[in-house]
Amino acid sequence: MAMAIDPAWLLAARAKLGTREAAGAANSPTIMGWAKALGTKALGMMYNADSVPWCGVFVAACLREAGLSTAPIAVRAKAWATWGSNIAAARLAPGAVLVFERDGGGHVAFYVGEDATHYHVLGGNQGDRVSVMRLAKGRCIARRWPTGVAVIGRQVMLAASGAPASTNEA
Numbered sequence: 826m827a828m829a830i831d832p833a834w835l836l837a838a839r840a841k842l843g844t845r846e847a848a849g850a851a852n853s854p855t856i857m858g859w860a861k862a863l864g865t866k867a868l869g870m871m872y873n874a875d876s877v878p879w880c881g882v883f884v885a886a887c888l889r890e891a892g893l894s895t896a897p898i899a900v901r902a903k904a905w906a907t908w909g910s911n912i913a914a915a916r917l918a919p920g921a922v923l924v925f926e927r928d929g930g931g932h933v934a935f936y937v938g939e940d941a942t943h944y945h946v947l948g949g950n951q952g953d954r955v956s957v958m959r960l961a962k963g964r965c966i967a968r969r970w971p972t973g974v975a976v977i978g979r980q981v982m983l984a985a986s987g988a989p990a991s992t993n994e995a
C-alpha cells in the first residue's frame with residue numbers, strides 16, 4: 826500500500842511489485858530492460874542474465890526513475906553501503922536504502938517498515954521477484970538516504986506477521 830508521503834523512488838518500486846525472473850535459462854524482458862536502460866556505466870559491469878543477482882539493478886532502476894544517482898557499481902549490493910548519506914536506525918523513513926549481509930554476498934532493498942526484530946523491505950530478487958520480505962535487523966550493515974534529499978516520513982512499526990522472513994535472498 827502506497828503512503829501519501831512515499832518518495833518518488835519508492836512509488837516506482839511499489840509499481841514493480843510482482844515482477845518475476847523468467848524461469849530456466851530465459852530472461853525477464855522487464856528486468857533486462859532495467860539493466861539496459863541503466864547501462865554499464867551505472868551498473869559497473871555488463872549485465873546479461875536475470876539469474877545474476879539483480880537486487881542492485883532494481884534499486885538503481887527505481888532511483889533513476891526518480892532522477893537520482895546510483896551507487897558506483899550498482900549491480901553489487903554492498904556498493905550501496907557507501908552511496909548517499911548515512912541515516913540512523915531511529916530516523917528511518919520509507920524509501921531508505923538498506924544493505925544486508927548474506928552468505929555469498931549482500932542484499933539491497935528499500936525500507937517500508939519494521940517490527941521488533943526485522944526490517945520489512947521492498948526489493949528485487951527476493952524469492953526471484955519484486956516483493957516485500959522481513960530481514961533480520963542484525964544482518965543490516967548500512968542504512969542510506971539520497972544525499973541532498975530531505976528525509977520525509979518516519980519510522981513505520983508493523984506487526985511481525987504478514988511478510989515472510991528471509992535468510993538468503995540469492
